[in-house]
Amino acid sequence: MYKFRGFSLIELMIAVVIMVILASISYPAYQQYVLRSYRAEAIQALLTLANVQEQYFADYGIYQADPTQLSGVAMITASSSTESGRYLISLTLTDSAKGYVALATAIGLQTADIDCLSYQLNHYGQRNSDNGVALSCWQ
Numbered sequence: 001m002y003k004f005r006g007f008s009l010i011e012l013m014i015a016v017v018i019m020v021i022l023a024s025i026s027y028p029a030y031q032q033y034v035l036r037s038y039r040a041e042a043i044q045a046l047l048t049l050a051n052v053q054e055q056y057f058a059d060y061g062i063y064q065a066d067p068t069q070l071s072g073v074a075m076i077t078a079s080s081s082t083e084s085g086r087y088l089i090s091l092t093l094t095d096s097a098k099g100y101v102a103l104a105t106a107i108g109l110q111t112a113d114i115d116c117l118s119y120q121l122n123h124y125g126q127r128n129s130d131n132g133v134a135l136s137c138w139q
Contacts (some may be wrong), residue, residue, distance in 0.1 A: 034062055038087075041084060042086075045087065049121075053070065053102075053123070061100065062096075063097050086107065087105060090102070101118070101120060104119040
């Protein structure tokens with residue numbers, strides 16, 4: 001009697017089908033994880049911007065309108081976007097340069113993160129005070 005060793009074609013196809021099912025379940029979860037991980041970059045950019053704005057205010061008595069002119073804001077490029085290019089940083093002065101509102105808006109691939117498309121921080125330290133995005137995005 002001669003005994004064959006190895007897998008049959010049916011067994012191999014079943015294993016492939018199981019792998020495809022597992023991959024189709026795990027890939028969307030991985031994509032959401034990647035999107036959530038870039039949220040930290042927007043938060044870090046806004047908090048660093050707020051810190052340097054307060055230092056600038058202590059020195060000059062007003063806030064700076066251009067985030068690229070502030071020293072210590074290394075994560076904001078000349079185009080006012082974060083290093084990865086997933087968030088656009090904008091800065092609006094209020095109250096005759098005695099206040100500001102910093103906004104990080106998702107661009108490019110990050111727009112797939114529909115739960116947290118923008119982050120807002122003002123000179124009082126209030127987060128998302130009037131842009132309607134949940135504070136849970138800051139966690």
